[in-house]
Amino acid sequence: MSFRNSRKKVGLYGGTFDPIHTIHLIVAEQARDALEIDEIWFLPARIPPHKQTKQITADIHRVEMIARAIAGHSDFRLDTIELEREPELPSYTYDTVHILKERHPDIDFYFIIGGDMAAYLPKWHRIDELILMVQFVALARPGYVMDNPYMRHVIETEMPQLDVSSSMIRKKIAQGRSIRYLVPEAVRMYIEEKRLYEA
Template identity: 65%
Template sequence: MSFQDKERKKIGIFGGTFDPVHTVHLIVAEQAREALGLDEVWFMPAHIPPHKLEKHITADCHRLAMLERAIQGNENFCATAIELDKKDDKPSYTYDTILSLKAKHPNVDFYFIIGGDMVEYLPKWHRIEELVSLVQFVALARPGYSMQNEYTDRVIEVEMPQLDVSSTIIRHKAFSGESIRYLVPESVRLYIEENGLYES
């Protein structure tokens, strides 16, 4: 993921826990890529999300492995372990990650993709004033969530198909022994079964 030429690239960063990655993650990433003319979308699993400090999260190695299987075959998608490679147990702050990415890739314009439900929380993000000057935020429009706050004019809104699938639903189904076929890519479903993830 390094660009040697002088031409600037447009890269979308899609962060999340991806526990597990599911079909809708892939759909919205592709929709955002096309709508914004992005060269690539990098899926970035979080190590310790600040808003989920009290929740159990599946081991980093499993979440990354599922991501790599899910995006296999799409040359415009890749997974980055930049946050997983942190060796401490401190929360993953987007500000620190973006600074690191921009230092490593000076010829890239980064677009940080978030769900529309996260826009209302932007004022609470770590060092948000500096962050909005470093990266272009992109919000995936979802009904029922407020997109209005002091940072709204710094966010590009992208219309998305409204598909109600979440990692929480998938974990609950897997825990209950219910089918998750087609909710996740087949390679991910097989990985979950082979490794006994989310079982009761």
């Protein structure tokens, strides 16, 4: 099946990326390839609604790590739209998509989420409006069931489930253990240089 049309197609990939790791890049590339998307925009969040009580690494470091991670991919780009918000406001996907559609009326946007986040779609801020504004794409491991009323609006595509997370990487660094190959080498070197996540 081809998903091609004449309008530019951009995948939006949001998250704290604290730090960005290899699986983030694999997810982005798999979505880009499966849906024939022209570009993937990485959107680092300032205060995700589900993480408002958690400590998040400074924006400047997360942005730099993303920039280094995607530097070699011509179809990946960094967009700091969510970092332009007032510091005390959470990053709602509805607000981000609304602004991006106003700025880029000639682009069709696809919002990339994992299967775990798809399960929470009924709780997303202004989801009934959001689901009509952007095409959601959910990546899940084979056999994973995403069952809620909003899934009929979501394109589902499978990808192998690889058990790597930012929290696991932070824990390994705090324990003085290797993260080589779990993050791009440029990101690993930046983490070491800035001594991020050390205990």
